[in-house]
Amino acid sequence: MDEHEEHTDRIEYDDPRAGLESALYELKRVIVGQDAMLERLLVALLAGGHVLLEGVPGLAKTLTIKTLSDVLGGSFRRVQFTPDLVPSDLVGTRIYRPDTGRFDTELGPVFGNFLLADEINRAPAKVQSALLEVMQERQVTIAGETYPLPKPFLVMATQNPIENEGTYPLPEAQVDRFLFKLLVDYPTVGEEAAVVGRAISPPAMVREKLSTEDLVRYQELSRRVYVDRDVIGYAVALGDATRHPGKYGLHELEGLIEFGASPRGPIGAVQAAQALALLRGRNHVVAEDVADLAADVLRHRLVLTYDALGDGVRADDLLDRVLDRVGGVKAAQTTERIAA
Known part of the structure; x- marks a missing residue:
């Protein structure tokens, strides 16, 4: 050998x-x-x-x-x-x-x-x-x-x-x-x-x-993983909730977030979810894929207010509340419908 x-x-x-x-x-x-x-x-x-x-x-x-x-x-x-x-x-x-x-x-x-x-x-x-x-x-x-x-x-x-x-x-x-x-x-x-x-x-x-050739081929396959429009809507809603938390009943966050996630946030969440679905052996994305990656994709895109920083509030704390409110029933229903 x-x-x-x-x-x-x-x-x-x-x-x-x-x-x-x-x-x-x-x-x-x-x-x-x-x-x-x-x-x-x-x-x-x-x-x-x-x-x-x-x-x-x-x-x-x-x-x-x-x-x-x-x-x-x-x-x-x-x-x-x-x-x-x-x-x-x-x-x-x-x-x-x-x-x-x-x-x-x-x-x-x-x-x-x-x-x-x-x-x-x-x-x-x-x-x-x-x-x-x-x-x-x-x-x-x-x-x-x-x-x-x-x-x-x-x-x-x-x-x-x-x-x-x-x-x-x-x-x-x-x-x-x-x-x-x-x-x-x-x-x-x-x-x-x-x-x-x-x-x-x-x-x-x-x-x-x-x-590296295998990896480039898998990248191409990742981009072909199917993403339902409801999953895209879920990712966009997560990003929008960081910009306009009051629309989602998260009024307590309005004084804590100076600037929410840019459109690169939802785009990155969906692209990463496609890759995660491929890694998990599926040819379609479910809402849980987006939710699992949401904090990693969004935490660095939030700009917190001075009040939030002074109180020691972390971006992850705010994202937990966003995920609880925007996710919940909608994520479960979307996943169930796509899987069916």
Whole structure:
């Protein structure tokens, strides 16, 4: 058995659910206690979105995306964002070669399938703006020439919630470009014991379960998952309730939300629900798919008032009330009708 065979255990999967579950299981062999984050990363990849992770250092964020690239056979890049970073450090630049008398283009570290933007809020505005084109357009422009990024492409950006010194808060326009904002919490005692046990053992050999070509094919299948107009209406109602809570009987929220979710919220919720339905082995979306992802899609799109911030109100607290009011009977009826 050669070296490639030792590290690769990839099978051609006709059933997307089987292939994705195999990749998810392989990820869980290495990453302990972050099951929801791993599922959301696969959903983001299928939906073509990016992920913002908020959590204290040491919660395996770097290991997660490195392992993801190994399992999916893609290339991994990591950029540690610092205040002295400039856009060319990220996207690349033109370099003059004295021996040839020509300018050559040196592409930056964004040219990979999986980009870890570590502590993104430490980068100045120019760098954040350069990353915005990368995330939205999937391309980089250097000296008037455009260079497409490889497919698939996922940005997983991290920010530390407990340290604000020397940081540049992300503008709302850039935060809105992330499909998910995931809150990564400490593991349980049992999970942490497993983490420590693995840390003192030989590292697990990660096997490639899918290829990037498989993932691109699954992305196409995800976009074909059927979404009923009532499910779309449910996602739109969730977004609208964050902008006009009084219309839904949520008068207590009117003084807590300054700006509600943009239309990218419902769009992202439906696209992510299509990917989640595919991951769960269905060719149609049900309302529960939207509800399961609603907090991850919407929490970073809400701008709370000073009163809410002063009282320690979290976006998740408000979204819980929105989901209870907008969901309920309507979500159950929609799911029941589609399933029938």
